[in-house]
Amino acid sequence: MAIVGAGVVGAACAYFATAAGLDVTVLDRRAVAAGTTGAGEGNLLLSDKEAGPELDLALRSSRLWSEIGEDLGGATFELERKGGVVVASTPDGLAALVEFAAEQRTLGVESQPVDATGLRRLEPWISPELPGGVLYPGDMQVQPALAAARLLERARRRGARLELGVEVTGLRTHGGTVTGVETDGGTVAADVVVNAAGTWGGELSARFGAPVPILPRRGFILVTAPLPEGAIRHKVYSADYVANVASDNEGLESSCVVEGTRAGTVLIGASRERVGFDRTVSVPIVRRLAGHAVTLFPALASVDLLRVYGGFRPYCPDHLPAIGFDGRIGGLLHACGHEGAGIGLAPATGELVTQLITGAPTSVDAAAFSPDRLLGVAA
Amino acid sequence: MISSADGAQQAAAVTAAVTAQARPGLAVVGAGPAGLAAAVTAAESGMAVTVVDAGLRIGGQYWRHGAAGVAADADLHHDRAVFADLSARLDRAVAAGSVRLLLQHQVWALTREGDGGTTVLAVDRTDPARPTEIRVAANHLVLAVGAYDRQLPFPGWDLPGVMTVGAAQALLKGSGVVVGPRVLVAGTGPFLLPVAAGLAARGATVVGVHEAAHPAGWLRRLPALGAAPTKVAEAAGYAAVFARHRIPLRHRSVVVRAHGTDRVTAVTLARLSSRGRVRPGTRRTVPVDVLAVGYGFTAQSELPLQAACAVRVTPDGTVAVTVDDEQRTNNPRVLAAGEITGVGGAQLAVAEGLLAGAAAARSAGLRSHADVARARARRDRLRRFATAMHQVYPVPPAWLSQLDGDTVVCRCEEVTVADIDDAIRLGARDGRTVKLLSRSGMGWCQGRECGYATSCLTAHRLGTEPDLAAGADRPVATPVPLGLVARGGLHPAPADALPRIPNPNPIPDPNSLEEHR
Numbered sequence: 001m002a003i004v005g006a007g008v009v010g011a012a013c014a015y016f017a018t019a020a021g022l023d024v025t026v027l028d029r030r031a032v033a034a035g036t037t038g039a040g041e042g043n044l045l046l047s048d049k050e051a052g053p054e055l056d057l058a059l060r061s062s063r064l065w066s067e068i069g070e071d072l073g074g075a076t077f078e079l080e081r082k083g084g085v086v087v088a089s090t091p092d093g094l095a096a097l098v099e100f101a102a103e104q105r106t107l108g109v110e111s112q113p114v115d116a117t118g119l120r121r122l123e124p125w126i127s128p129e130l131p132g133g134v135l136y137p138g139d140m141q142v143q144p145a146l147a148a149a150r151l152l153e154r155a156r157r158r159g160a161r162l163e164l165g166v167e168v169t170g171l172r173t174h175g176g177t178v179t180g181v182e183t184d185g186g187t188v189a190a191d192v193v194v195n196a197a198g199t200w201g202g203e204l205s206a207r208f209g210a211p212v213p214i215l216p217r218r219g220f221i222l223v224t225a226p227l228p229e230g231a232i233r234h235k236v237y238s239a240d241y242v243a244n245v246a247s248d249n250e251g252l253e254s255s256c257v258v259e260g261t262r263a264g265t266v267l268i269g270a271s272r273e274r275v276g277f278d279r280t281v282s283v284p285i286v287r288r289l290a291g292h293a294v295t296l297f298p299a300l301a302s303v304d305l306l307r308v309y310g311g312f313r314p315y316c317p318d319h320l321p322a323i324g325f326d327g328r329i330g331g332l333l334h335a336c337g338h339e340g341a342g343i344g345l346a347p348a349t350g351e352l353v354t355q356l357i358t359g360a361p362t363s364v365d366a367a368a369f370s371p372d373r374l375l376g377v378a379a
Numbered sequence: 380m381i382s383s384a385d386g387a388q389q390a391a392a393v394t395a396a397v398t399a400q401a402r403p404g405l406a407v408v409g410a411g412p413a414g415l416a417a418a419v420t421a422a423e424s425g426m427a428v429t430v431v432d433a434g435l436r437i438g439g440q441y442w443r444h445g446a447a448g449v450a451a452d453a454d455l456h457h458d459r460a461v462f463a464d465l466s467a468r469l470d471r472a473v474a475a476g477s478v479r480l481l482l483q484h485q486v487w488a489l490t491r492e493g494d495g496g497t498t499v500l501a502v503d504r505t506d507p508a509r510p511t512e513i514r515v516a517a518n519h520l521v522l523a524v525g526a527y528d529r530q531l532p533f534p535g536w537d538l539p540g541v542m543t544v545g546a547a548q549a550l551l552k553g554s555g556v557v558v559g560p561r562v563l564v565a566g567t568g569p570f571l572l573p574v575a576a577g578l579a580a581r582g583a584t585v586v587g588v589h590e591a592a593h594p595a596g597w598l599r600r601l602p603a604l605g606a607a608p609t610k611v612a613e614a615a616g617y618a619a620v621f622a623r624h625r626i627p628l629r630h631r632s633v634v635v636r637a638h639g640t641d642r643v644t645a646v647t648l649a650r651l652s653s654r655g656r657v658r659p660g661t662r663r664t665v666p667v668d669v670l671a672v673g674y675g676f677t678a679q680s681e682l683p684l685q686a687a688c689a690v691r692v693t694p695d696g697t698v699a700v701t702v703d704d705e706q707r708t709n710n711p712r713v714l715a716a717g718e719i720t721g722v723g724g725a726q727l728a729v730a731e732g733l734l735a736g737a738a739a740a741r742s743a744g745l746r747s748h749a750d751v752a753r754a755r756a757r758r759d760r761l762r763r764f765a766t767a768m769h770q771v772y773p774v775p776p777a778w779l780s781q782l783d784g785d786t787v788v789c790r791c792e793e794v795t796v797a798d799i800d801d802a803i804r805l806g807a808r809d810g811r812t813v814k815l816l817s818r819s820g821m822g823w824c825q826g827r828e829c830g831y832a833t834s835c836l837t838a839h840r841l842g843t844e845p846d847l848a849a850g851a852d853r854p855v856a857t858p859v860p861l862g863l864v865a866r867g868g869l870h871p872a873p874a875d876a877l878p879r880i881p882n883p884n885p886i887p888d889p890n891s892l893e894e895h896r
């Protein structure tokens with residue numbers, strides 16, 4: 001089989017496919033993690049997801065990330081089960097948050113409400129003005145580029161080939177079924193082809209003659225100078241983040257997740273905008289993210305901003321990823337469109353793709369992710 | 380002398396600038412040779428000019444000086460008359476109100492406005508404990524932010540006592556500190572000479588100057604050399620100084636290793652072949668107290684890239700802004716002058732600055748009295764010299780074969796050659812993905828110091844061409860407190876009223892980075 005894309009999703013597909021004994025070639029026109037995987041934060045959040053297929057995928061992924069951590073050594077990709085803290089800015093907001101968490105708990109998402117004092121015990125530098133929040137011990141974090149690289153490293157050890165700097169330009173078919181991919185370096189034979197091209201999955205699927213609508217949603221992340229260990233202990237974000245993630249608003253939305261990294265730097269992100277592929281960093285957005293961060297942690301005001309980076313989240317019009325066989329061409333699967341959660345959702349995606357190919361029973365209900373649901377939907 | 384206008388004419392122009400009703404605005408970033416020339420030329424044409432510079436004094440790197448002024452260290456400075464002229468004219472313009480001079484202001488970002496103008500966002504660090512933000516809105520912008528020493532890793536380069544030639548020079552000119560006593564100067568390019576001469580003149584024992592290139596390179600480029608007779612005279616002057624102090628000048632010779640435990644105590648030298656490779660069996664080790672190394676310069680390209688200026692890579696491996704005959708970038712309201720258009724020295728920078736200032740004035744509908752034709756001829760001559768210089772003094776590839784696995788490449792994050800090789804093995808293919816997988820360039824300097832080496836090493840390992848421009852793109856031009864960034868947005872909060880997160884390893888003052896510029 002050929003997997004197009006060496007982002008975290010392609011890497012997870014290769015990891016599970018080789019574990020199932022499949023013969024795998026991963027192709028990328030640039031490098032490992034050169035796409036959105038190298039531009040994102042590595043949050044594996046359960047806390048921001050409401051009941052539905054995405055939560056199912058996230059819960060499955062959460063378990064798989066822990067298993068992968070045992071297999072590969074979690075430290076090699078900075079896997080940390082550090083927990084998330086969602087805070088409310090008003091007492092009403094807190095009540096709504098606690099109710100949301102109670103609902104999630106019935107679906108298996110662990111959580112624990114905390115009051116203002118409890119909040120400061122969890123996060124000593126948090127703003128004393130916040131009335132409280134909810135602790136989600138199951139929220140995790142990885143370094144996305146390393147996660148993709150380590151998954152691929154294991155897949156290669158199990159026989160996968162990694163071809164970098166190779167652009168896939170088209171599909172080879174015979175009698176409506178895949179026989180390989182065309183690249184700028186020649187044809188690669190394959191009986192199964194997986195489109196794991198992320199934000200460029202729409203472009204690639206169009207080259208294949210089986211378009212799926214994938215759109216870019218821009219995001220920026222701020223990085224500060226390193227802080228001492230334990231300055232910020234969890235992933236901390238305000239409750240409006242949840243509303244933002246689910247929103248259909250065209251314009252700028254920003255809410256911010258503040259989190260420490262192993263290197264000591266603090267990540268503040270991220271904004272969400274639909275502006276096509278415009279890379280220009282916008283100062284108003286940077287100001288807004290910085291504003292959110294110093295509201296949550298007033299002490300961050302004196303900490304230096306070092307860097308801003310960002311990228312384009314791949315999303316489908318209905319905000320669910322496209323995972324599964326394409327009904328139009330035999331042997332073609334899509335695994336793209338994970339929007340702002342592709343790092344977190346990658347393992348369950350790789351496992352599902354592998355189960356669909358081998359005909360094994362699936363760990364999650366595959367129907368909700370079927371790319372066929374998007375047929376006729378304009379990008 | 381650059382100016383053609385006499386004093387009276389200048390004074391009249393300055394007065395006119397102040398009395399004019401609607402004054403078109405120009406922001407000049409950088410108060411070195413290029414920025415100063417641009418600022419006074421534009422101000423004397425009637426523009427309202429704001430000059431922004433991170434340093435404590437005007438003059439930039441070239442005319443860096445202590446509190447006592449340039450004259451106090453007359454022997455270390457060249458073109459003192461030009462500096463005296465530019466600073467006197469600047470003083471007049473400041474007194475007349477046509478130039479606003481913002482020193483100790485670090486530009487952290489540029490934003491492009493809808494009307495084609497630019498807003499310069501700077502951190503006012505005049506009170507280091509209380510940085511604040513200043514925004515300068517301008518119709519035209521001259522970028523004259525200069526360059527800093529390029530560093531190349533070699534075993535032992537991170538030992539105390541190993542420094543850039545620029546740092547040695549800055550210590551000498553800025554604070555009168557003479558490094559030594561035994562100094563070895565090495566690297567490539569004409570800049571090694573004044574540094575060695577300055578150190579020797581102030582009492583250091585310069586045990587040798589080791590130039591990687593061979594001056595025979597000039598033989599094939601004599602017209603360019605002829606275009607800059609003052610440079611030849613300058614070199615002859617250094618030769619005399621070297622003779623007087625018995626400083627040996629060796630060509631095709633490089634430092635391949637620095638030795639020492641707490642600090643450098645010796646260096647190993649090797650001879651190079653004509654193609655820049657180390658010749659076997661030519662190593663020898665000499666004792667030193669200080670090693671000053673310089674492999675040319677890297678232009679400060681973050682602001683030009685923020686302003687979406689088109690750039691190119693010059694033969695010396697510098698990311699340089701592309702400008703037209705009038706120093707305009709691809710955005711006609713943004714001009715560039717000095718080292719950021721291609722490293723070429725202070726005289727070239729002054730000529731380019733004058734042209735940029737005059738072009739900005741003309742674009743604003745004003746007439747400049749400056750002798751543009753003469754400056755243009757001078758610039759063209761010096762530019763030819765600079766281009767030839769880049770060809771005569773390339774970065775020799777030798778360093779790539781002298782690295783050990785444990786040689787540190789990125790000092791901020793302590794990333795070694797072996798870590799970079801690991802990143803490549805994991806699937807990195809360029810400077811950016813190496814950074815993602817190794818953290819090289821993610822620290823305090825954001826790759827300003829190690830970016831060149833990381834890109835070149837990665838390309839060397841993979842047999843590709845380094846993508847130097849990709850690594851130069853930095854949306855935050857200098858570290859800036861989050862509270863200051865936020866203040867323009869949602870939550871104003873005075874920095875001093877806030878709790879401080881204790882910092883176990885204090886972050887270096889950004890002004891110390893400035894030292895290397």
Ligand SMILES: Cc1cc2nc3c(=O)[nH]c(=O)nc-3n(C[C@H](O)[C@H](O)[C@H](O)COP(=O)(O)OP(=O)(O)OC[C@H]3O[C@@H](n4cnc5c(N)ncnc54)[C@H](O)[C@@H]3O)c2cc1C
Nearest residue numbers: 005007009029035036037040043168198219341342343344
């Ligand atoms: C600012 C920001 C913050 C984010 N934060 C988080 C977070 O906290 N948690 C989380 O889970 N997710 C987060 N995300 C989202 C996450 O980064 C993405 O969902 C995820 O990286 C998508 O991975 P992917 O493998 O599908 O795509 P990519 O990583 O983009 O990989 C696709 C690959 O395909 C290659 N490719 C494309 N076309 C071709 C072709 N024709 N031939 C060959 N190769 C091709 C590309 O070079 C690329 O390497 C964030 C995203 C952004 C932008």
